[in-house]
Structures are given as structure tokens and as C-alpha cells.
Amino acid sequence: MDNNRESQEKLLIQHADAAFERLAKSGYAELDLVDRVLICVWSLEGEVNNGGFDQYYFNTSGDWAFDTPNALLAIGATHTAKIVRRANALFGNSGPSSDSTVRQQQLDALGESAQAELDSLDGEFYRYDDDLSTLLAAYVAKHKT
Numbered sequence: 137m138d139n140n141r142e143s144q145e146k147l148l149i150q151h152a153d154a155a156f157e158r159l160a161k162s163g164y165a166e167l168d169l170v171d172r173v174l175i176c177v178w179s180l181e182g183e184v185n186n187g188g189f190d191q192y193y194f195n196t197s198g199d200w201a202f203d204t205p206n207a208l209l210a211i212g213a214t215h216t217a218k219i220v221r222r223a224n225a226l227f228g229n230s231g232p233s234s235d236s237t238v239r240q241q242q243l244d245a246l247g248e249s250a251q252a253e254l255d256s257l258d259g260e261f262y263r264y265d266d267d268l269s270t271l272l273a274a275y276v277a278k279h280k281t
Contacts, residue, residue, distance in 0.1 A: 176207035
């Protein structure tokens with residue numbers, strides 16, 4: 137890994153750590169736009185890479201699923217935003233609940249075809265048509281001082 141990419145990743149981790157501290161202290165609604173974008177994208181990438189969209193929606197990271205497509209668009213990740221919109225649409229017109237208990241019930245109630253679609257969307261996500269880390273780092277560098 138080159139030094140520029142390594143320093144970019146360290147800076148992103150520092151900003152993410154600080155954003156998650158502010159989240160724990162004040163709640164999501166009190167965060168500024170840059171922190172919300174960072175939380176949404178960071179959480180999506182971590183959860184989907186670890187256990188697919190099923191894990192993303194099951195865990196608290198799915199609390200921000202409604203905001204995540206716009207967060208992805210803000211950093212320029214248009215392809216991934218479309219994937220998340222398609223995943224969110226599987227939960228019906230109102231999308232996945234921001235309440236994790238309700239969302240877990242919604243997830244359990246998804247039919248076989250919706251579960252198969254989530255699995256398919258995992259595969260699309262893993263192709264990484266958008267380099268989320270690089271795009272997020274550039275966004276944070278531009279908007280955080």
C-alpha cells in the first residue's frame with residue numbers, strides 16, 4: 137500500500153471514530169451532514185462485507201438504511217446507491233424501519249424471493265463498482281477540517 141493511501145485510510149478511521157463517538161453521545165439526528173454520511177457509508181460497508189445485507193438490516197447499522205442511498209450519492213457512489221435502494225425496496229413502500237426490533241421482524245417476514253434478491257444484491261455489492269473507501273475519504277477530506 138502506498139503512503140498516500142495509508143495516510144488517507146488512517147485519517148478516515150480517525151474521522152469515523154470521532155463520528156461514532158458523537159453518535160453515541162448525541163444521537164444520529166444531532167450529527168452534522170458529514171458525520172451522517174460517514175456513519176451511513178461506513179456502517180453499510182462494514183456490515184455488508186461481514187455478513188451481507190441480511191446482517192446490515194439485522195444490526196443497528198440498518199437504522200440509517202433510509203438515509204444511506206443519499207449518503208452514497210453524496211460521495212459519488214451512484215452504483216452502490218442503486219443497490220441499496222433496491223434492497224430497501226424489498227421492505228415495501230415505507231422501506232426498512234429505523235427501529236431495529238421492527239426491522240428485524242420485517243426481515244424475518246421477507247419471502248423466499250426477497251431473500252434471494254438480497255443474496256443477489258450482496259453479489260452486486262461485492263463487485264465494488266464504486267470504491268467506497270476512496271470516495272468516502274475524498275468526501276470527508278473535502279468537508280471536514
